Amino acid sequence: MGKSINQLNIIGLLFFLFIPGCDLPTDPGPLPSTIINTEFNPGHNILGILRIDGITGSSFIRVERAYKVDEVSVSLSSAVVDSAMVTVSWEDTTVVFEYFPQEGVYKNARFIPETGIEYFLEISSDSLPKLTATTSIEKGITIEPSFITISNNHISIIFAGSPTLDLYDVYLVSETDKIHQRIPGDSSAVELSFDLDDVNGTPQTVEIYGYESNLTKYLQSSITIKPQAYHETVTTVENGYGCFGAVQVLKIEL
């Protein structure tokens, strides 16, 4: 009698243990249920940089595609779109950007962007929506060499900001090292200083990079590696993902 009661107890306990479910460690486990139906929207995913540095061919456009989660087994290299038609237009001119496999980007060896011009981007490829975007830098930054001063082991820099530049990265570069500050954009004078002890070697150049609003918004967008967490997909293009923006470059030799 005692033995059968114990057996009953054990059976009862096992019953309760199994009622809620049985998931072996190798099983996927219970899956979520849908509250709001959301669908995957295919499209190009780009990083387009118009680099206003006085050098031809320095601008580039990286073109990939967005892919579904279950395509993640495919290597990232297959996300690259290498056969798209990429054009940049301004005023009455249109140039075609060709794909450079070695660099994985689209470029035009003779293209050199300038301030004060609005540029239009179009990207077309099979089976993906046509992507369009615009960018410009109306007025660039200016700096006088005399506004860079060195004293008390500090280097101070003052430059006049631009109303169309929203963010600056300023680098102090030596042969072997570089240090950096990021400053929000301001149309008034921008003032900063570096401690020379923070950089290895003798500083040789001050490099100022000013980003217009598209690139500023994209570069400052938050990222997270946490799965199943909401974060807005920051995009500055139409019918796609990513960013088409411009950066003005200013380098001053010390």
Next chain:
Amino acid sequence: MRILFTSLLIISFSYAKSISGYIADKLSGETIIGANLMLENTPYGTSTDRNGFFVITNIPNGKYTLWISHIAYSEKRLSVEIKSENIYLKTIYLQQTALKGQAVTITAKRGNLISKDTDISSFEVDPIILKEVPQFGKDIFKLVKYSPGITVSDIMSPQYYVRGSDPGENLVQLDGMTIYNPQHMLSLEAIFNPYSIKNIEMLVGGFGAEYGGRNASILYLTTREGHKDKTKGEFRPSISGFQGAIEFPVFSNGTAMISGRGLSDIVSLVAMGINNGILDFNSTYQTKLGNTKLRFSGFYARDFIDYDFSRFGLYISDPDLIDYSNGFFTSTSNKAIGLQSRSILAPNLVAEGHVYYSGFAVTNKNFFHFSLRDAVNNVNIILDYETRIRNSVSDWTIKGYLSWFTILNQTIKFGVEQNFISFYNQIGSQDKKSNRASIYLQSLFLQDKIEAGPLLIKLGIRHSGLSSENNWKWEPRTSFALKFGQTTLKGAWGKYYQYITAMNTQDVEISQYLDYYYPLIDKEPLTSIHNIVGIEGKIFNDFDYSVTGYFKDLTTIYRFDYSSEAESAYAYNATLEKGNGTAKGIEFLLRGSWKFLSGWVNYSWSESKRSFPSLQNGKMFFADGDQTHSISTMIMAKLTDVITASTTFKYSSGYPRTWETGIISHYSYDPVKNSFGIYPKQITPAKNNVRYPSLITWDIGWKKKLRSGFGYQLAEFIGTENVWFTMAVKNLLFLRRNPYMYVYIPDYGYYGVGISYFPIVNVGYSIEF
């Protein structure tokens, strides 16, 4: 108006006679909360408050027998005579029940939720539950999470949601001192040693005007005062550290209590070289000067953990791997020190004062750097993720209350509170900008509690605001309780403002362990309106039930705009987006005791939603803490006076999460090299578009007094026979996974990652002396 007030004053002192005093334990001198007092054969009665103080008012002249009772103490009767004056009886001592056979039922009755007669949506818990139910791990927060109206959104986080409001709207006070981030980050448990806690009071809505600063809930912890005659304590050694407490008399009229814990995860330290530790230390000293009680309280807690997985990268032999480092460092500290005074100015007039400092600081760094060369496309795949947050808050507060127990069974309470709170917030690896802010928060309140036969009404008004802004707010609060027979109808309505919010980092941190406090300077305060109605009563002699419905209108809430200008998102001038929300629900609670069994079971249905203009075009979405159904139960079986068995069970609907639809590369840009890096980022078009599976947990516990063996002999050596063995078996339903997150595995699909895949057995040993 002046004439009316003066007349009332004269009348109250002329006709409203009262009896007041303290009730305390005869052996220890500890004041007793919840002792019942009645003038026999009259309708006049009351119970002691959290200070062990009582006042019975409105008594006509005459001779009476004062009957005092408490479940754990022998009854006492005193003869009192009311003549022309109010009577202050000072301290009345009660003897603990000596009848051995009653220890079982007493513990059973004490080990339960106790609904407060006067307030809706509030209950007290005797900390004896933490001693008798080992699966709570002696953690106040674990106990709180089995209470009605409480849900969690993240099983890895110690934060809790009260009736659909966010965790940052919960206030935790230790002897009246606000404690910021009152949880150990490593163990997820409260930073308070349960030995030091005498009473746990939880108000989950509709609380009166005397409470301010938070909109959702008040968790008020009262600490022990210390033994008045001898040294007593408890010591719990373990392989991971120690826990101990000691209480003792100080001179002739003072007592003190000191408790402390120091623990470390030895396995992580030895096997993986992960430095970690938690420490908390609590002390009180109480003394009497005439009719004034003074209490000094001090508190300190510290957590630290230092992970660095970089060494494991050495085992990755991929020649294309350029760089790998991954780690996590966090250090937190809590400090609080305060002085409270409580003076009986007259038998029906009590003045209280409190000045304290409370501070919290955290340094938190997560980093993950991964760089791999894609030789095919001649590009570097870079995952570069780093968060570095330093956050601290310092709170200097001074407050004073005056309680006047007067005619018509009124308790009129007036109070003033001034908080000076300063904040420091530094975010980002490259951002060297540190941000400071400070606020002066001032509050006044007036509250009147009136008892008229079966009806009790509480009317209150609170006036609060930041002194830097000429925008003071009125916070009207009202509640009632109407008794008819064994049933009580209760209701409450109130408006609540909160001038500090907490940054919700659930979408950026793997698990949010802490509240990052943020002052709402030049912004509307968080605002919510509570509407609550409920009914309570008895089913059988020892079984109570309550049914409560609530609706909260969260008219002003905020979210941090992480989408752009991430650096400034954490600055005190960050872009905060204003939104609104609602929370509603109905809760059923059944609690009681029968012979050696006691406990409760509660079920709630709830819905909590939010809306922000920039998310989904302002459409309402389910809040992070929304859980439609929740069932929780605690049953304790005091089998003998030395053996206690217990079981706890919790079922709740899964919480909402955001399910990604696709992946894109997010680009980084190096302007110096004019090159870019890529790393995968999920596409999440809608927030909280899926609901995780339900959560189910079932734990059992066992507590037994030792009478032999090494453990008993050790206790005998110290000079005591009170030595206990505890065992908890957690996660009994280990076969059923509670997923914490999902990861996608190619050729397999989504896999739900659980917290634990096996049952967990905890054993403990404690010595009481």
